[in-house]
Amino acid sequence: MAGTGGNVGARDIVRAGGRTGRRGRPRRVQRPSVETASNTEDEGSATGGNQNNNEGVFGSHEELMNWVQNLARSLGVVAVTKRSNKYPNGFVYKVVIMCDRGGKYKVKDSSKVSGTKKTDCPFELEGKYSIEYNSWTLTMICDEHNHPPVQHMEGHPYAKRLTDDEFSLVAELTRMNVAPRDILSILKERNLSNASTISTIYNARTKIRMSEQAGNSPMQVLMSILHSNGYVYEFTTTGSNELENLFFVHPISFDIWRAFPHVLIIDATYKTNSYNMPFVQIVGVTSTNKTFSIAFAFMQNEKIESYTWVLNCLKLTLDKCMHPRVILTDRELALVNACKEVFPNATQLLCRWHISRNIFKNCRQSIRSKFSSHLQHFEGDMDYSMMKNWDLCDLQFDSKGVRVLPPVGLRAGGFFPIPGDNLKTLEGSVRLD
Incomplete structure (x- = not known):
């Protein structure tokens, strides 16, 4: 020194x-x-x-x-x-x-002390x-x-930088769908003095993705990926060449779907992308009760016409194959009616999870007041025993009330009448017609 x-x-x-x-x-x-x-x-x-x-x-x-x-x-x-x-x-x-x-x-003109x-x-x-x-x-x-x-x-940003060869390796491994943590492990195995962290890999992947998307909109990038990776896809556009609907199936999902076309689970979400287009996910079930993704779709709106177009695209992939026997959805009336039109012979069921959520949302206060009188001789409170484990409870309901059968290990339970103002909401939550 x-x-x-x-x-x-x-x-x-x-x-x-x-x-x-x-x-x-x-x-x-x-x-x-x-x-x-x-x-x-x-x-x-x-x-x-x-x-x-x-x-x-x-x-x-x-x-x-x-x-x-x-x-x-x-x-x-x-x-x-x-x-x-x-x-x-x-x-x-x-x-x-x-x-x-x-x-x-x-020193910058800021009140923040750094x-x-x-x-x-x-x-x-x-x-x-x-x-x-x-x-x-x-x-x-x-x-x-x-x-x-x-x-x-590791604390020095400059020391964490990737060399040109390391950056090229990250790009190659990213295209091979290698996880970031595995990419970091490979870099450190090849260079023992490498001081990169997991954030370095994530930043490099973002830079690679931005360079590949240069000059293209996110939708153009998506269409390019679908074409280059052999997806089965269909789309419609407006008069101004703007995307209206998009349906796509992964090649591997396509083969599994044709082998197990018996059960469909369909759900739509909204406000999940920058274009505010409803996003539909279609899931299937194998003979071993394992779920797998079948298809995805972006739609212009959540109307019967849009759902019908998506289901017709799905039906076309079943050329010379058996049509689904059971379709499971939430109570989206446009989707329910579209399923009846495209697959009229399929049995339609409502998702039990959505039913539980609706009862929990609309009838919670009523059940809470009725249930509190039963808790005087039970340990614990209602929120911890039943409400926290609501998804695990077995529900039996009719036009007069709901019978809640708690999961194993919880002693609370019982029959709870439903007030008149909540009866119509409950009936709408569990009935298709």
Whole structure:
């Protein structure tokens, strides 16, 4: 260590030089010898440099920067470009390198008080390109740091950056649908000094996606994906060539759907995309009671015509196959009527989860008041026992009331009359006609 207060000196950064240089007295920086380089985890070979060349001469700007950054990182500091000079054709002929903690924080006009890692570190190197020798030389301007080296590089944004090769690998693995955590593991296995975090991978994936979508709207990107990945899809457009309806099925889902066409579960959501188009998801059930996604659709509206178009597209995929026997939906009347029109022989059932939600929403207060009298000799309260486990309860209802059979382990339960003002709501929640 050179200087005072545990500062990192020039010989700690470059492992060479003998004397301690100071600002105003620049000197040539030499590469480490073969013996020294082998003791510093082969920094020269890692950057493609020639270890037999002990002078501070580099073949390119990239080679110089890689050598400095890798060596600095192994010693607990991060070297970054302070400024560079270029010829009119864009060729860089001079670069000034500084510590990432150099400079001063520029105070912004804000009431927010924020910290900074800047310590005005004076460390500085200078690289110049020689036209005569077609090479780069590295010169020390100031060799002192005013801060101790760090133990972990994960806290430095610059150290977390991906190299060009690593970025290309992330793009390739992303196209192969590899999970971000697995991508990070692969990068760290290939490069033990990699300081990237999971957020680095997510940011890289976002950058890749934005570059692929450049100049295209989200809907254009979706149509391109459907075409390039072999989806079965149909769409309609308006007179102004705007998307009206879109139906698509994944190739694998298409094969499973044709093998198990007996049961359909259909539900629609809205306000789930920037276009506010209703989104329909169609799910099937296998012979082992496992659900799988069949098809998806974007619709212009939730009217019978739109649902009929979606179901007709679904019906066309069942060429020479059995039509569904059971269709499960919520009480969306337009969807119910469309199902009757397209699949008239199918039995229609209402989703039990939606029934439970409707009873819970519209009859909760009534059930609460009736149920409270039964809790005097039971442990616990109603919200914890029955209401919290409402989805697990077995409901038996008629025009006069609801019988709630609680799940195993809960002793509360009973029959609860429904007030007249809630009876019509309940009947509408559980009846198709």
